[in-house]
Amino acid sequence: MSNQRKQPKKGKIKFLVIIVVLVLLGGGCFWWYKSAHNNSNTSSTKVVNVPTNPNSRKSTTGGGASTSPSNSSGSSSASSTSQTNTLNNQLTGTPPQSPSGEFVSNHNPGANGSPDTEESVCNVQPGVACVISFTLGNVTKSLNSQVAGSSNSVSWSWSPSSIGLTSGSWKVIATASLNGYSSTTQDGELLNVQ
Numbered sequence: 001m002s003n004q005r006k007q008p009k010k011g012k013i014k015f016l017v018i019i020v021v022l023v024l025l026g027g028g029c030f031w032w033y034k035s036a037h038n039n040s041n042t043s044s045t046k047v048v049n050v051p052t053n054p055n056s057r058k059s060t061t062g063g064g065a066s067t068s069p070s071n072s073s074g075s076s077s078a079s080s081t082s083q084t085n086t087l088n089n090q091l092t093g094t095p096p097q098s099p100s101g102e103f104v105s106n107h108n109p110g111a112n113g114s115p116d117t118e119e120s121v122c123n124v125q126p127g128v129a130c131v132i133s134f135t136l137g138n139v140t141k142s143l144n145s146q147v148a149g150s151s152n153s154v155s156w157s158w159s160p161s162s163i164g165l166t167s168g169s170w171k172v173i174a175t176a177s178l179n180g181y182s183s184t185t186q187d188g189e190l191l192n193v194q
Contacts, residue, residue, distance in 0.1 A: 095181035096128045099174040101153060103132050103187045109160055110194045120156045124148045124176045131177070132156070134163070134170040134191060141165055145177075160193045167193050 105119040120143060122130035131145040141163045146154035172187035 093179060093181065095183045096125060096176045096178040098183040098185045099124050099130050099176040100185060101174070103172050103174050103185075104189075104191050107189045108192045108194075111192070116159050116161070118156075118158050118160070120158070121153055122146075122148075122155070122174050122176075123153045125178075126150055126152060127178065129177045130154050131175050133173050133175065134165055135173065136166070136168045136170045139166075141170075160191070165191070165193045169193075 099122050101121040101123040103120055103122065106114055108114060109118060110116045120132050122132060124130045126148050129145050129147045131142050133140055133142040143156045143158060143163065146156075148154050169190040169192050172189070172191050173184055174187075175182050175184045
């Protein structure tokens with residue numbers, strides 16, 4: 001009869017050990033879940049709370065309305081939105097907005113006495129790189145890539161011969177790049193080099 005009393009105690013001890021191990025495992029899983037969940041909230045909070053235009057100072061007028069002085073171009077709101085979009089692109093890994101602008105100032109340089117020089121403008125968000133490329137058959141030539149600052153644009157002064165363009169009709173393509181993503185816009189007209 002003394003053997004029968006020892007066996008129930010061993011069974012109870014095993015049962016208690018299993019319960020303690022399960023409670024510890026459950027607590028560890030709960031702690032891991034909560035810490036992982038809190039980290040994801042922190043990163044989304046960073047996106048929401050980042051200042052969008054450091055040059056803009058808010059002031060309160062007598063009526064309690066908040067006003068923001070505009071910059072010299074009158075586009076502080078657009079600049080602010082553009083900076084927010086760029087920041088969101090950098091954090092979320094999405095392609096930048098497609099570039100716009102006057103990619104080629106003269107589509108027929110040197111023709112009928114027109115100048116052989118070109119002015120190119122690429123409008124993109126701050127922090128986004130832009131490059132303008134010219135393609136004829138399997139040959140591609142490009143202007144040097146530039147990164148836009150707070151003006152939301154980059155520009156080049158150049159001539160077709162300075163980048164090695166030969167006679168022919170060249171496709172003009174602007175490419176905006178950010179964090180390995182890119183967006184392109186093709187000019188509606190060809191560049192006709194004499």
